[in-house]
Amino acid sequence: MKKRKQKNKNKFDAFIRYSSLAFEMMAMIALGTFLGYKIDQWMDNEFKGFTLGLMILSVVGAVFYSTRNILKK
Numbered sequence: 038m039k040k041r042k043q044k045n046k047n048k049f050d051a052f053i054r055y056s057s058l059a060f061e062m063m064a065m066i067a068l069g070t071f072l073g074y075k076i077d078q079w080m081d082n083e084f085k086g087f088t089l090g091l092m093i094l095s096v097v098g099a100v101f102y103s104t105r106n107i108l109k110k
Contacts, residue, residue: 058106062099069095 073091080087 058103062103065099065102066092066095069098 069091070088073088074085076087076091077085
């Protein structure tokens with residue numbers, strides 16, 4: 038009985054860990070895209086280069102962050 042509770046707790050801990058990591062990744066990507074959009078809006082750019090650049094940079098950063106975080110434990 039005790040082993041089953043421990044196993045269920047480990048599954049729940051992993052679920053919480055990975056779901057929080059997913060929310061962190063979404064926040065990083067959303068923040069990067071929003072900042073790029075606001076810079077393009079402020080500079081009145083016809084081509085949305087800052088939005089595109091910061092979006093790609095934030096996706097790469099989020100993948101790097103999550104990979105490093107997963108391999109840490």
